[in-house]
Amino acid sequence: AQSVTQPDIHITVSEGASLELRCNYSYGATPYLFWYVQSPGQGLQLLLKYFSGDTLVQGIKGFEAEFKRSQSSFNLRKPSVHWSDAAEYFCAVGAQDGNQFYFGTGTSLTVIP
Amino acid sequence: DAGVIQSPRHEVTEMGQEVTLRCKPISGHNSLFWYRQTMMRGLELLIYFNNNVPIDDSGMPEDRFSAKMPNASFSTLKIQPSEPRDSAVYFCASNHRTGIYNEQFFGPGTRLTVL
Numbered sequence: 001a002q003s004v005t006q007p008d009i010h011i012t013v014s015e016g017a018s019l020e021l022r023c024n025y026s027y028g029a030t031p032y033l034f035w036y037v038q039s040p041g042q043g044l045q046l047l048l049k050y051f052s053g054d055t056l057v058q059g060i061k062g063f064e065a066e067f068k069r070s071q072s073s074f075n076l077r078k079p080s081v082h083w084s085d086a087a088e089y090f091c092a093v094g095a096q097d098g099n100q101f102y103f104g105t106g107t108s109l110t111v112i113p
Numbered sequence: 114d115a116g117v118i119q120s121p122r123h124e125v126t127e128m129g130q131e132v133t134l135r136c137k138p139i140s141g142h143n144s145l146f147w148y149r150q151t152m153m154r155g156l157e158l159l160i161y162f163n164n165n166v167p168i169d170d171s172g173m174p175e176d177r178f179s180a181k182m183p184n185a186s187f188s189t190l191k192i193q194p195s196e197p198r199d200s201a202v203y204f205c206a207s208n209h210r211t212g213i214y215n216e217q218f219f220g221p222g223t224r225l226t227v228l
Contacts, residue, residue, distance in 0.1 A: 032215060042221065043221045044206075046218075090156065094215050101146070101217055103155070105155040106155060
């Protein structure tokens with residue numbers, strides 16, 4: 001069965017520090033992978049996506065993610081976190097038929113001065 | 114493009130009342146998804162439509178929940194009768210199924226409070 005695991009429920013980092021949010025997926029075929037961000041009181045916004053090709057993908061707001069098939073992972077990274085990055089981050093895997101998405105439970109990011 | 118539009122943004126109602134949430138997908142998108150988000154259960158897919166046809170409603174929690182998509186530009190999610198445990202944020206999302214890039218575009222959500 002398809003699933004997405006985000007092991008870290010909550011992460012706190014200092015502003016300017018680097019960030020890595022973990023995501024592991026279970027999917028029978030080549031996955032379509034996504035990271036979404038949800039700011040308080042807002043809907044979900046797409047940060048980046050992976051379909052094929054280069055396993056390191058760049059997204060908006062300075063985020064990047066690396067697809068590692070051998071580890072079934074798609075971790076999100078940012079070299080220097082800004083206070084405005086405080087939000088909830090969701091990893092998702094999309095079925096190739098374009099229908100269902102499977103979301104992780106999310107990781108809440110707090111940024112301290 | 115205006116993006117996915119949801120209304121109302123906030124709804125407060127009393128237990129037992131009927132609640133109707135509305136969604137207008139992005140023009141040209143042929144798939145529409147309804148999600149519910151709570152602290153306890155995270156983001157749950159309730160139902161999705163392709164070309165206005167319900168494909169999978171296995172996520173609909175109970176018979177009190179129903180969803181319709183009478184045309185390509187409008188969908189409703191109805192709860193009748195509502196209960197306090199239905200309090201959540203309900204998101205609508207849309208995408209274009211036949212395209213390889215099947216990212217979903219989310220609306221701003223409707224925050225429902227059932228007293």
